[in-house]
Amino acid sequence: MGRFLIRRLLWLIPVMIVVAVITFVLMHAAPGGPFDKDPSQRQIDPTTQKQLNAQFGLDKEVWFDFPALMQGNIAGFFDTQFITYMVGGTVNGKWRCGFICGNMGPSFRQRGLMVQDIVLDPPEGKAPWDSKAGYSLRLGFIALIFATLIGIPMGVISALRQNTPVDYASLFIATSGVTVPNFVLGIFLIIIFAVGLKLVPVVPRSWDNPIVWILPAVVLGFGLLASTARLTRASMLEVMRQDYVRTARAKGLSQRMVVWRHMLKNALIPVVTVMGPAFAGLITGSFIIETMFGFPGWGRQFVLAIGQRDYSMIMATTLIFALIIQIANILVDLVYTFLDPRIKLS
């Protein structure tokens, strides 16, 4: 167990490095930098541009300087942007620790702000959960709760009443949830409830009103709701045929006891294991939904950053997302052994 955990955590390092390298290379391969192409705003004059590039280290060598390293010029290797960003390096003559210290660098476009402040700090005078990360996490949690509280009972009831209209109705909902992509569902709901019936604004100005949270949370959680319901149903049907369930009934236990104590406990194991990656998906994969609803979370921040070529912001959000997904997968493996001692980690 301990060894497994250590190995998985160590494996995180190369994965994160590869993710970082790919993002870095792709970002810099994009023509145009954060300071030279901005048709929507006034053009920056060349002197200022040069100065800004120097200030943010964009005038330096971008790629890994492998030839320099081969010749034993280690300083040359470490003087590249990537290393400076990830580990640390001298910026404006001062040593600064990099991403590994949680320092995600100054934002290229929101002047004077560090990326971690933009993503993690709430605006002036607001509670901590009003930060970009807080918004996304809250939306993810609401969607998860919505999906679980409806999906699991739906699956259980539809298994207990197999082949009745209740079962067919819930199967229909579940199947449509699995087949209709969530952004398409979002479009349908926005058009019906915001454009057509005008119950909520298309893009809410303020997110303080809980009603405007309903649509994005439903859209985000619906896919998970559907797959949870399907999985719970399949797994319940499997468990219902087991001998120990028959034994429990033969003992004269009430239906409630059999369902809660004997069936659910076992039927939910596979369901719980998909929850981890699903939750990671909910809080990281929501950038389309966030963009669609103008939701002030980090997913939308990521899309904006891409448009603005805010290199440090793109890098930081990608790495945070990748890390969340990795950790969720590790947690699932751990939870799996905890729930089902027959499974051995290797």
Add this chain to the structure above:
Amino acid sequence: MATTAVAGHRPIDQAINTKPPQGLWVDAWSRLKKNKAAMFGLVLVIGFFALAIFGPMLAPHDPLKIYDGKSFLPPVWSPDFLNPTNKTGDPQFFLGTDSIGRDVLSRLIYGARVSLVVAIVPTIFITILGISLGLFAGYSGGTIDNLLMRFTDIVYSFPDLLFFVVVMFALRDSFLGDWANGLILLFGALAIVNWVGIARVVRGSTLSIKEKEFIEAAHSIGTSDQSIMQRHILPNILSPIIIITAFAVPRLIITEAVLGYLGLGLRPGTSSQEFFVTSWGSLLLEGQTAINAQPWMLLAPAIAVALVVMGFTFLGDGLRDALDPRMKGTG
């Protein structure tokens, strides 16, 4: 009273004999035919193919022709609550017109071609790549197998949509992004991520097949490794390959639509002689900007994407049940 059982006369033998022997494919097809959802999916998929291939014949208007003074027209039959501008529609535009007066239906039909190509070309590519690498890794094991699995780990930990967004953004304005309206770049990005899933499935199936006795028998009569892989293993792992391919297609279509919706999709062509006039992703983006004026501009491509994805998913589900009845109901 015991009677001597003669082969062919016991009820069970008769039951077996009444059914003529069938090959895997005939058998699977007969099971698939009984599955209503799968048949519905098949109809949707065939309709989609027909729409894409015969698009120019079916489209009522030129998708790029601008009808002056006819912008933002709703469909004639649109319910009132989906007609915010209260304009009266023109019967010649079944789904209304867009912000500069082009026919939405014709644009939708032309857009189907991009989705079809995006669904088919990378699928062929990733299937070939996934099969060859997965087969090789599973069969020979060792370093190659290890490398494949590590690579898979990395690809799986990269949020895939994030990867597409970064790739499309980075390379869109480069020479790669200019080829064929950016189609080549899109293919490449989709292929890099998606071949891994197929390779993994093929590898897993190969691992379980290669321990079977008939492979051992083939070895013992001196069959070459290449021939074993091609003649003995590949035919036996075809069903999981077909199933995973059927599920890869809708994912590719969704990805194109999402990227288009975020403004990172293909560049629409400028003349109707070009093959790619528009795509469903671009239509979604145009529709999003006009959401308050003509909701059908957004609704129509959204419904189209939903139907096609539904068709492929139902078909995939049906194929899984038909080709491997043991897996029925596990999804």
